[in-house]
Amino acid sequence: MQCEPLQIDKHKKEMMAVQDSMDVLNGKWKISIISSICYYNKRRFSDILNDVAGISNKMLSKELKELEMNQLVKRTVLDTQPITVQYELTEHGLTLKTIINHLTDWGKEHRKKIIGE
Amino acid sequence: MQCEPLQIDKHKKEMMAVQDSMDVLNGKWKISIISSICYYNKRRFSDILNDVAGISNKMLSKELKELEMNQLVKRTVLDTQPITVQYELTEHGLTLKTIINHLTDWGKEHRKKIIGE
DNA sequence: CGGGATCCTTACTGATACTG
DNA sequence: CAGTATCAGTAAGGATCCCG
Numbered sequence: 001m002q003c004e005p006l007q008i009d010k011h012k013k014e015m016m017a018v019q020d021s022m023d024v025l026n027g028k029w030k031i032s033i034i035s036s037i038c039y040y041n042k043r044r045f046s047d048i049l050n051d052v053a054g055i056s057n058k059m060l061s062k063e064l065k066e067l068e069m070n071q072l073v074k075r076t077v078l079d080t081q082p083i084t085v086q087y088e089l090t091e092h093g094l095t096l097k098t099i100i101n102h103l104t105d106w107g108k109e110h111r112k113k114i115i116g117e
Numbered sequence: 118m119q120c121e122p123l124q125i126d127k128h129k130k131e132m133m134a135v136q137d138s139m140d141v142l143n144g145k146w147k148i149s150i151i152s153s154i155c156y157y158n159k160r161r162f163s164d165i166l167n168d169v170a171g172i173s174n175k176m177l178s179k180e181l182k183e184l185e186m187n188q189l190v191k192r193t194v195l196d197t198q199p200i201t202v203q204y205e206l207t208e209h210g211l212t213l214k215t216i217i218n219h220l221t222d223w224g225k226e227h228r229k230k231i232i233g234e
Numbered sequence: 235c236g237g238g239a240t241c242c243t244t245a246c247t248g249a250t251a252c253t254g
Numbered sequence: 255c256a257g258t259a260t261c262a263g264t265a266a267g268g269a270t271c272c273c274g
Contacts, residue, residue, distance in 0.1 A: 202235080
């Protein structure tokens with residue numbers, strides 16, 4: 001394919017940006033975890049554990065830590081007995097909402113297309 | 118959080134749909150591969166190998182096969198010497214374009230936010 | 235050029251048990 | 255409840271060589 005040099009640069013940058021996104025959202029669970037928190041606004045550890053079918057507490061703990069490091073979720077310890085920990089999306093994390101919504105819609109369509117044919 | 122039962126059902130379905138999407142798009146490379154094909158419309162094996170920084174031919178081969186199975190990409194063998202294989206998105210694959218674009222934009226923003234601070 | 239086959243290493247993941 | 259620690263299996267990924 002023949003492209004203007006400027007076009008090629010543009011595509012390279014776009015590719016890099018996509019990679020950057022995927023570096024943050026990598027792994028089997030991250031998107032699902034974000035979705036869970038996103039759909040409910042605030043969510044406790046054990047709730048997310050239930051929402052995300054199949055995840056282990058170890059994985060959830062690890063993934064949440066990474067998401068927190070990337071400033072996508074905020075962790076709040078509530079002073080209850082026993083202790084409760086609440087997760088919510090940061091402002092930055094909330095900017096993923098559009099993508100989550102699209103993925104939700106796309107997932108439904110895909111299921112129809114592939115599984116339902 | 119107190120929710121109407123209907124709300125809970127809705128969230129569960131949304132979570133499932135997200136999972137379905139991620140099942141198809143799993144792995145470190147799929148999104149990047151789709152992006153490469155998407156941005157260039159048509160793309161050869163070795164071109165994608167170059168676009169997606171760090172991927173090995175084995176992985177690319179495997180991932181493309183899976184994407185083909187899920188009817189997201191179409192594989193065309195061109196009768197050149199030596200052989201050329203061209204990949205393009207199917208109609209169904211093209212419905213991911215919106216998500217790719219959002220991920221591109223989000224990646225740029227995220228880089229500013231995290232790396233550039 | 236576009237892969238497949240092989241070997242090898244590391245990363246991911248799950249199950250279970252345990253702690254504050 | 256919200257994790258951590260340990261162990262152990264599986265899968266992902268890379269490097270290299272090979273073939274039509």
